[in-house]
Amino acid sequence: MTAVYFITLACLVIAGYFIAAQRAKSLRAAPGAAFHSLPTYHGMLAAVSLFVPMVLVFAIGTPIVKHLATSSVFSFFPPEVANDPLQRGVVLRDVGNILDGRHQGEPSATLRSAATSFAHVLSTGRLIVLGAGVALGIASLLLVLSRISATFRARNLFERFVIAALVLCALVAILTTIGIVFSVVWETYRFFFDPTLKGRPTVTDFLFGTEWNPQAALRADQGDIKTAYGFIPLLTGTLLITFIAILVAGPLGLFSAIYLSEYATPRFRAWAKPILEILAGIPTVVLGFFAALTVAPLIRGWGESFGLDIASESALAAGLVMGMMIIPFISSLSDDVINAVPQSLRDGAYALGATKSETIKKVVLPAALPGIVSAFMLAISRAIGETMIVVMAAGLAANLTLNPLDAVTTITVQIKTILVGDQEFDSAKTLAAFALGFVLFFVTLVLNIIAQQIVRRYREQYD
Structure with missing residues (x-):
């Protein structure tokens, strides 16, 4: 019907x-x-x-x-x-x-x-x-x-309807965001302050603890399992893998954008840019298989040839493949931003005797800096939120280390691990996922504030 x-x-x-x-x-x-x-x-x-x-x-x-x-x-x-x-x-x-x-x-x-x-x-x-x-x-x-x-006045009435529809869509997006934030904040509050929860940590233990183990003994024969909700190992693993990914994707993405926008011929650009953007469409589970079955063994074999002890699942393998995944985010957006810089700025620099490379460094890139920073922030946010590659290539071990050759885990991986299967929402273990989501939201907000400060400090404005 x-x-x-x-x-x-x-x-x-x-x-x-x-x-x-x-x-x-x-x-x-x-x-x-x-x-x-x-x-x-x-x-x-x-x-x-x-x-x-x-x-x-x-x-x-x-x-x-x-x-x-x-x-x-x-x-x-x-x-x-x-x-x-x-x-x-x-x-x-x-x-x-x-x-x-x-x-x-x-x-x-x-x-x-x-x-x-x-x-x-x-x-x-x-x-x-x-x-x-x-x-x-x-x-x-x-x-x-x-x-x-x-x-x-049919046109006026129809345009009013269109405006009302656009406002409604905007309100739906805003209310959805408010609802998500409110639900995460409420469950986080329960995680820290609900007296009926057993094994809940204090705010200090969660933010500054160095051990993460949300598991608890369900039966007496399972022994004494120490439950710990220390956030630091997860934050360290997240930032370590993200840092490796940006080290890979940042230079490759930005330099490829500069080449495609300033040096490449229109014919080369017409087929090179779509091929580069295909990377963004590859499913992350496929990239995870590639990292686990190809990249990780190569890194381990390379390390053994130099006498290094590299874990079968390492932050380096996950970071390298994740960097490959986010190259199109930096490259494509930076290319569009650089192309949006007015040609008159380039012509003025050439008229003053600047070379092509000097024009790019002194004029084009400063003018395109806000957009380039936005592209980097989008890539960083995408890397922080990635799950499948980390699960398959970096593992689930919450190790507090800065060694890229060790196995680590991230915040999103632990959120996925906690919420998989039939879980009761009145336990500290399940509510810990919401606390992790709230802190991850706060970390992303801090990164965006830092990016805005960088843009304000170094951007070039032209009339």
């Missing part, structure tokens, strides 16, 4: 557009008619007048119909069944299996009657929603058609 509703909606919207546009054209063809808006705007306003009411009716009516159908099911059962979430879910599952023909065995008469009532209420309600949506949409269309005239 949902497909029927939206097919009907699409047909009515298309028909409403052409009817209104044709009506406006016929009135516009009259001698001496000077229309305020083009026929296209009249058609789009008519289409919007159909679309919005029908979507609203569907969005409001569908949950109501589903609730009424569910209520009709539990009218055949005692009240304690509807009040028990477990029994409620079992009954609804059995009703769905009966309607789909997948129920095992012979259902009871009560269950069969409940399924019949559910199907009847649901189908009737959906027909009512379809009829109400079509009626309201057509009524809105007729209202718009009756107002079509030479002085009707």
Whole structure:
């Protein structure tokens, strides 16, 4: 029925557009008619007048119909069944299996009657929603058609709708961000200050602890497992792998951007830049396999030839492959920013006797510095948030070390590890993931503030 509703909606919207546009054209063809808006705007306003009411009716009516159908099911059962979430879910599952023909065995008469009532209420309600949506949409269309005239400001009304839609999209993005931040902050508060949680650390122990082991003994025969929530090893591993990745991607990405924008021929640039950007589309799990099966053994073999003891999973292997992954972020964005620098700045430098390399160093790069820093920050954020490459190439060991040849782990890897599987959200172990997310958010914010200060200090402004 949902497909029927939206097919009907699409047909009515298309028909409403052409009817209104044709009506406006016929009135516009009259001698001496000077229309305020083009026929296209009249058609789009008519289409919007159909679309919005029908979507609203569907969005409001569908949950109501589903609730009424569910209520009709539990009218055949005692009240304690509807009040028990477990029994409620079992009954609804059995009703769905009966309607789909997948129920095992012979259902009871009560269950069969409940399924019949559910199907009847649901189908009737959906027909009512379809009829109400079509009626309201057509009524809105007729209202718009009756107002079509030479002085009707269809363009202004349609543009107001577009502005309202854009504002709504912006509000959804803002409210989503606020909701994410609020949920993370609330769960972090519970992690540190909820007295009912067992084994929760203090803020000082979490921020400055040097051991990370969120596991706890579930049975007496598992022995004494020391639970620790020290954040420092995870932060060190995250920054170490990110630093290695930026050492790889920074020079390669920036120098390739300079070459493509300033030195390469248009023909070479036309095929070289898309090939470079393919790196950004490779799935991270594929890069993780490459790091674990190719790069890590090469590094280990290279280290053994020099007498170095390199772990089978190392920060160096993960950092090198992660650096390869984020090269397109720096290269492509920096290339676009450098190309956006006005050619008049280059011409002025050449007129003063500067060479091409001097122009790039003294004029182009300072003018493009804000965009280049933004590209680096995007690449750093992408590296900090990467998980699969670290899991497969650097391991899960929370070692406090700055040696790139040792196995380390990162904040995002531990968040993934903690939340994998069936977890209860009333334990310190699970809530630790939210605390890690909150601190990671704060670390990223600090990095962005530092980047803004660098831009303000060194940027060049031109009139």
